Amino acid sequence: MRQKEVLLIIPAYNEEKNIEKVMKQLAQPEIADIVDVLVMNDASSDNTNWLAKEYGCAVVTHVFNLGYGSGLQLGYKYAIRRGYSYIIQMDADGQHDVCNIPKIYQRLKEKDDDGRTPDIVLGSRFMKGSTEFEVSFAKKMAFVLFRKMLYLATGRKIAxxxxxxxxxxxxxxxxxxKYNHFDDKYPDTNMITQMLLLDFKVVEIPAVMHARTSGKSMHSGLKPIWYMMRMFYSVLAVIFRCKVLKMDAGAGRIDVEREDKKYPELAEGKRS
Known part of the structure; x- marks a missing residue:
């Protein structure tokens, strides 16, 4: 089967109650014709692994639970080695409607007035044109805090x-x-802040989202408190690294072909 231009990465941890429904939706011709699917199974103790394999997609299963960010980063390495041009990432819990995939793919290929195509396209729950999505009061406060931090650091308003x-x-x-370029646990506001400060082109589009109907969120229980504390200090660390130490300054303006030549072991799939 011919490899697609886009790899869809789905991090999954104990999602047997949701992932089969997601796989059925991804099997629709209008989606299956666009993307190859990679499920990053983070040492699930349920049937997540077997349900994903039943639908013929690629599955990588961790021996130990490594965390959301580590699963994504390993998926990125897989994508680079295989030579994919674009990556789309979505959750396995059914909250991200598959109708967003063609829209994100199209936006990734569109040039803006500055002649650049986006490096990152964010599917937003809170833009005009997004579906209504209810969140708790605590999460609303977190969004306000992180939006403000991001704006103060980059001058960009991200919904x-x-x-x-x-x-x-x-x-x-x-x-x-690459090593030390991605958060291994919670790659959220911190990574968007980092990429904007490094001059990667980040855009946002409205998205269709649904509330989780079953299973357990990675932000359940007391985890949101730890998440907020960790994210707050992580954003500060990113700002210090990018604005004070000037690490990787201008990385978003570097030509990708030049980067491929610098790291032939990562780009080997593109030439094969």
Whole structure:
């Protein structure tokens, strides 16, 4: 079967109650003709692994639970080695409607007035044109805090700085796939802040989202408190690294072909 231009990465942890429904939706011709699917099974103790394999997609299963960010980063390395031009990432819990996939793919290929195509396309829950999405009061406060931090650091207003529905160019994926360039646990506002400060092109489009109907969120229980504390200090660390230490300054303007030549072990799939 011919490899597609786009790889869809789905991090999954104990999602047996949701992932089969997601796989059925991804099997629709209008979606299956666009993307190859990779499920990053983060050492699930249920049947997530077997349900995903039944639908013929690629599955990578971790021996130990590594966390959401680590699963995504390993998926990025897989994508670079296989030579994919674009990556779209979505959750396995059914909250991200598959109708967003063609829209994100199209936006990744559209040039703006500056002649650049986006490096990151964010699927937003809170833009005009997005479906209504209810969140708790605590989460609303977190969104206000992270939007403000991002704006103060970058001058950009992002409606949904914690969205897990994203499309990435090969250049962004190549950067993320390298050591110490990506958060291994909660890659959200911190990573968007980082990429904006490094001059990657980030855009936002309205998205169709649904509330989780079953299973357990990774932000359940007391985890949101730890998440907010960790994200707050992570954003500060990103700002210090990018604005004070000037690490990787201008990385978003580097030509991707030049980067491929610098890291032939990562780009080997593109030439094969």
């Amino acid at each position: 949904d700085p914690t969205t897990g529905l994203q499309g990435l160019s090969r250049k962004a994926v190549l950067y993320y796939s």
